[in-house]
Amino acid sequence: MSSLTLILSVFSCLVLLAGGPGLGAEWPTKPITAIVGVAPGGMSDVSTRLIVEKFKDRLGQPVMVSNQGGAGGITGLRALLSAPPDGYTFSSGALSSALVAPFLLNAQPFDLDKFFFIGGYCVQARIVWAKPDQPYKNWPEFVEYARKNPGKISAGSGGSQLGLDVFKSVAKKEGIKLNFVMFKSGGEASTSILGGHVDVCETGTGTPAYQAARQGKLIPLIGLSPVPDPNFPNLKGVLDWGYPFSMTSDYGMAMRKGVPEPIRARLEKALKETLEDPGVRTTMFTMGFPPRFSSGKDYEAMVRKNVADVPRLSAYVKDVE
Known part of the structure; x- marks a missing residue:
């Protein structure tokens, strides 16, 4: 084998080892x-x-x-x-x-x-929101209202099947019946809750609903995640309330x-x-x-x-x- 052929062979091997050109x-x-x-x-x-x-x-x-x-x-x-x-x-x-x-x-x-x-x-953490003009202002009040009004509350989810199912697990644990609605994104879900098209809605932090809540246009009811949120330091999460499932x-x-x-x-x-x-x-x-x-x-x-x-x-x- 000539020196040139040897050099070319070695070079080819190195190229292959590197993943190819x-x-x-x-x-x-x-x-x-x-x-x-x-x-x-x-x-x-x-x-x-x-x-x-x-x-x-x-x-x-x-x-x-x-x-x-x-x-x-x-x-x-x-x-x-x-x-x-x-x-x-x-x-x-x-x-x-x-x-x-x-x-x-x-x-x-x-x-x-x-x-x-x-x-x-x-x-990202997930939070359930409601409008301030609803008859419930916190999670215990929401549960009490839902028990008295079975099947009358619409509950949206912002594009996360896992978030929706954790929300469902909470409802099952409390024995309340909600009408769940899945949206294609947190943006769509935010528009719906802000427009009053659903009664409550879960979305992630950072969504328009989250920003609206920071401005007082929505209120947080419960966190679906074990991750605390610095903008809502007093908000309790599902694990704080003793529910079996959470998610991020x-x-x-x-x-x-x-x-x-x-x-x-x-x-x-x-x-x-x-x-x-x-x-x-x-x-x-x-x-x-x-x-x-x-x-x-x-x-x-x-x-x-x-x-x-x-x-x-x-x-x-x-x-x-």
């Missing part, structure tokens, strides 16, 4: 798509747009947001899995809630091994398995750097949506735990309409 160095060469599994206006949508706007500076290509809401986020994840594993499509938002939705909707669960997790960017929406990003690791790593790095951006951090804190980066490995562990915990909740609320 274009996998880490040349990628991306065209715009990237971020699939958001809720309608425009929800926090998955708003937070994704805020973050990916900064990706262009770090990746050299724009990221286009594609809203594909429906079925508690299932529609968006199915769209992700149907996309080619070339690094030009990822999903973003409350993925933990979307991945548990099939268990709560009697749909085929996702195979988590088909996902390649980029990283997490926030842990763990926001992050994922691709389908098969995408080369160098591409996933570049997106993880872009996400981490974006969450360190002072302007992004200030905006997210102002929205009541504090940023918290977690690596792809840590985010995957968080998601897998949430999915493993769901069957017990699903069994508990299966008879609640």
